[in-house]
Amino acid sequence: MTRLTLPAPAKLNLFLHITGRRKDGYHELETLFQFLTLADQLHFQLVAEDVIRVSPSLPGVALQDHLVFRAAQLLAPYRSDARGIQIEIEKNLPMGGGVGGGSSDAATTLLALNYLWELNLSLEQLAILGLKLGADVPIFVYGAASFAQGVGEKLTPVTPPENWYLLVHPGVHISTAAVFSHPELPRNTPKLTANDPITDWQIHHNDCESLVCSLYPQVATAREWLLKYGPSRLTGTGACLFTCFSSENEARQALHALPSTFRGFLARGVNRSPAHVALAALTEASTGA
Ligand SMILES: C[C@@](CO)(OP(=O)(O)O)[C@H](O)COP(=O)(O)OP(=O)(O)OC[C@H]1O[C@@H](n2ccc(N)nc2=O)[C@H](O)[C@@H]1O
Numbered sequence: 001m002t003r004l005t006l007p008a009p010a011k012l013n014l015f016l017h018i019t020g021r022r023k024d025g026y027h028e029l030e031t032l033f034q035f036l037t038l039a040d041q042l043h044f045q046l047v048a049e050d051v052i053r054v055s056p057s058l059p060g061v062a063l064q065d066h067l068v069f070r071a072a073q074l075l076a077p078y079r080s081d082a083r084g085i086q087i088e089i090e091k092n093l094p095m096g097g098g099v100g101g102g103s104s105d106a107a108t109t110l111l112a113l114n115y116l117w118e119l120n121l122s123l124e125q126l127a128i129l130g131l132k133l134g135a136d137v138p139i140f141v142y143g144a145a146s147f148a149q150g151v152g153e154k155l156t157p158v159t160p161p162e163n164w165y166l167l168v169h170p171g172v173h174i175s176t177a178a179v180f181s182h183p184e185l186p187r188n189t190p191k192l193t194a195n196d197p198i199t200d201w202q203i204h205h206n207d208c209e210s211l212v213c214s215l216y217p218q219v220a221t222a223r224e225w226l227l228k229y230g231p232s233r234l235t236g237t238g239a240c241l242f243t244c245f246s247s248e249n250e251a252r253q254a255l256h257a258l259p260s261t262f263r264g265f266l267a268r269g270v271n272r273s274p275a276h277v278a279l280a281a282l283t284e285a286s287t288g289a
């Protein structure tokens with residue numbers, strides 16, 4: 001096989017507790033990750049020359065900083081021949097939206113190149129490499145909805161309900177680093193205990209939400225609008241907020257009522273990453289399983 005298309009799905013942080021800060025400045029988190037059917041699409045094509053080509057470019061992102069390019073660079077030394085790769089990205093996920101698009105693009109690149117370059121690296125090896133690119137990369141590499149601890153790399157698979165979500169982007173770009181370095185960010189939520197119902201995410205919260213709403217009035221306005229439909233929540237450090245619905249139809253009706261100042265996305269929560277589903281289908285087809 002010389003070409004491959006794989007999705008790079010969005011994630012939601014159904015809740016996000018900050019339980020402390022490490023000496024290196026990184027924050028200790030407890031968060032519940034679920035994937036969405038909403039995804040970027042990445043097209044991979046092996047080429048004879050020893051190059052890594054990524055197109056189209058992303059606004060404001062130099063090639064050297066592009067997480068897809070960096071993921072390919074990390075894997076290139078493991079090749080046994082000099083075949084290069086051409087990668088084309090259909091970017092559907094809002095950047096800086098808290099849905100992990102960059103990390104997911106990187107993880108999908110690791111999975112795809114491991115397959116196309118026939119590297120036979122384990123998911124654990126790919127996750128260790130991926131963590132160098134971002135705290136969120138391992139969850140996408142493993143591909144199972146999980147309760148995450150540490151900086152997001154200690155993962156326990158769980159199965160929250162696979163609801164329909166309306167995701168609202170309030171039109172602001174939020175820097176993860178800026179939120180985490182803010183003096184008013186709460187950093188001392190007690191750790192959950194073995195008896196806490198982890199997948200009952202609505203009883204938990206996102207420690208970034210109040211701060212982000214006070215720094216970005218558009219996020220607060222979007223939150224107020226979503227609250228008409230049910231409990232709403234910020235994902236990650238924002239900017240996107242979500243609320244859940246029991247059917248696609250209800251979620252679609254809410255999407256139709258969304259003010260034009262916001263962008264809305266309809267998606268289903270899924271506990272297995274669509275990238276893994278696609279890769280498994282491919283492997284089964286090629287082995288005739
Ligand atoms: C907060 C979360 C929750 O899923 O998501 P996003 O809102 O970014 O999607 C993630 O932990 C983000 O992961 P990721 O986007 O990969 O962050 P990184 O590139 O590793 O880190 C960006 C910056 O955020 C800070 N950071 C990040 C993660 C963490 N646990 N503690 C931190 O203090 C650090 O200052 C770091 O320099």
Ligand SMILES: Nc1ncnc2c1ncn2[C@@H]1O[C@H](COP(=O)(O)OP(=O)(O)O)[C@@H](O)[C@H]1O
Nearest residue numbers: 065066067095096097098099100101102103105
């Ligand atoms: N492939 C990529 N997709 C998105 N952002 C990228 C990518 N590569 C590098 N970046 C940089 O990472 C930043 C955060 O990306 P993103 O994952 O979209 O945010 P978030 O973690 O909030 O969902 C972007 O603003 C951009 O500067």
